[in-house]
Amino acid sequence: MTASTPIRAAAPLRAADDDAIARAGEILAGGGLVAFPTETVYGLGADATNPRAVAGIFEAKGRPRFNPLIVHVASLKDAAAIGTLNTVARALAERFWPGPLTLVLPRRADSPVAELVSAGLDTVAVRVPAHPLARRGIAAAQRPLAAPSANASGEVSPTTAQHVADSLDGRLDLILDGGACEVGVESTVVDTTRTPPVLLRPGGIPREALEAVVGAVAEPGGSGGAPASPGQLTSHYAPDHRLRLNAATVAGDEGLLAFGDDVPPGAAVTRNLSPAGDLREAAANLFAMLRDLDRQPVRGLAAVAIPDHGLGRAINDRLHRAKHEGV
Numbered sequence: 001m002t003a004s005t006p007i008r009a010a011a012p013l014r015a016a017d018d019d020a021i022a023r024a025g026e027i028l029a030g031g032g033l034v035a036f037p038t039e040t041v042y043g044l045g046a047d048a049t050n051p052r053a054v055a056g057i058f059e060a061k062g063r064p065r066f067n068p069l070i071v072h073v074a075s076l077k078d079a080a081a082i083g084t085l086n087t088v089a090r091a092l093a094e095r096f097w098p099g100p101l102t103l104v105l106p107r108r109a110d111s112p113v114a115e116l117v118s119a120g121l122d123t124v125a126v127r128v129p130a131h132p133l134a135r136r137g138i139a140a141a142q143r144p145l146a147a148p149s150a151n152a153s154g155e156v157s158p159t160t161a162q163h164v165a166d167s168l169d170g171r172l173d174l175i176l177d178g179g180a181c182e183v184g185v186e187s188t189v190v191d192t193t194r195t196p197p198v199l200l201r202p203g204g205i206p207r208e209a210l211e212a213v214v215g216a217v218a219e220p221g222g223s224g225g226a227p228a229s230p231g232q233l234t235s236h237y238a239p240d241h242r243l244r245l246n247a248a249t250v251a252g253d254e255g256l257l258a259f260g261d262d263v264p265p266g267a268a269v270t271r272n273l274s275p276a277g278d279l280r281e282a283a284a285n286l287f288a289m290l291r292d293l294d295r296q297p298v299r300g301l302a303a304v305a306i307p308d309h310g311l312g313r314a315i316n317d318r319l320h321r322a323k324h325e326g327v
Contacts, residue, residue: 025140037178043147089192098130100204184284202314239294247302
């Protein structure tokens, strides 16, 4: 936590019943911060049309201001009031919304969303979440919600309400507890302003599923500069321990993140993302297990190779971002 980060009283962690959701709507409409579950990870929500509320997200997370935020809305119609959907964007939205897909759209000139949400870009990242509590929260607030993952910047993304409390307690106004997140990795992000569309971040919708709808989807170029989408900072996902990837062997003072039934022996602590080799199960367990290993009294962390297809691409993307420079 930086010295400039505001300290609030410990945020209430409440079961997401009708009263709690109504209270969340009041807080959000008043410019406050509420953490809520989505099908991907827990989000840190604020009124996307209120620049001060949006600034509160960056302040609470300690997040670089050049990193854009995702705007969560209730419907495709609401998304069209914020950004312009071309044929590709509309096809993807109609197929995958509500769901874990974020579309980068040209920002409408009359968009009500605060400029800070887009970090100065002429695009805006939008999605319609599938989780019923996220949708009820948007309805209660009666406005679009800017919502990155509900953790301090650089920490592991939260998949339970307790993860949020551990990372951000004292920096937000309310945590809605809706249980563990189903998908466990963030939304897939696709830039639909380019032809062909560009996969900016692997996530809950595999690339193969996107291409089945719109044809070829390109990889991002390596031009550098400010990120065009959430999740593109190289050091965005970083545990405190050093992490090495594609481990075939493991030392006795390392924590091991395993996958499948071929587990290298000898680790001090082992967490297996999916003993059955199920990538969906592995994605759902990724952040919670990485967080758990990072708390263990070990010298460092090691992760076995993960198949690089489907949700495996999203898992590998997160692990590469978690890997410390020079390791």
